[in-house]
Amino acid sequence: MELLEVYRCPEFIYPVVFAAKFKGVKNAGAIRQRIVKAATMEEGPERDKERDAVNFAFINAKLITSLLHLQTAAVQALFASSTETMRTKTLHSEIIWNLNPTNNISEAIKRYGVSDDMTDLIVMHIASWEREDVLQRMRNVVDGELDLLANVSQVTDWETVIKHYKLDQEPAFKDFTGSTP
Numbered sequence: 006m007e008l009l010e011v012y013r014c015p016e017f018i019y020p021v022v023f024a025a026k027f028k029g030v031k032n033a034g035a036i037r038q039r040i041v042k043a044a045t046m047e048e049g050p051e052r053d054k055e056r057d058a059v060n061f062a063f064i065n066a067k068l069i070t071s072l073l074h075l076q077t078a079a080v081q082a083l084f085a086s087s088t089e090t091m092r093t094k095t096l097h098s099e100i101i102w103n104l105n106p107t108n109n110i111s112e113a114i115k116r117y118g119v120s121d122d123m124t125d126l127i128v129m130h131i132a133s134w135e136r137e138d139v140l141q142r143m144r145n146v147v148d149g150e151l152d153l154l155a156n157v158s159q160v161t162d163w164e165t166v167i168k169h170y171k172l173d174q175e176p177a178f179k180d181f182t183g184s185t186p
Contacts, residue, residue: 008151009140012076017083019096023130023139024075026066026157027149034121036063036146059146062097064104065117066125067162068169072154078103079129096131106170116169124149125160 012022039059046052069075082099085091093099093110105113119126128143130136144151167173 019131022079026152026154027126028152030149032148033123037119062100062129063119064127066127
């Protein structure tokens, strides 16, 4: 398996989705600060450069249950873009919004986006063409060890997932106390 997953969706304007998982991330707080800085800088070449550097969806891996969970959020973002029904400003924030069970973008970013203390991170990028430099660009931002994305369910925090999706009253999860349902 590759450390950088590539999904092709030729029916969309942006047909290529890249995804990678990092473990042992040491600079999550710095990444979050860079995202905020890039969003608040005044227009100009420096802002464009910084926005391009962090032009990814940074996702809390502990809240992702499977590859299908990620792929579904990405395809929903692509569909919303193609039908001009996006609820956020970018495709990458739309992925994060689609992961959250409510319609609150601030809550989605807080729960599913990068936070200061996280150590397991998924980085996604949507593009209109295959880019050879995507993995290197991810590595330039994230100080962590690449891990197989297929291992994502090994770090899932099921108790938090159950809480966020309000599954605690569902019979299948009612007595859940383990690491996987």
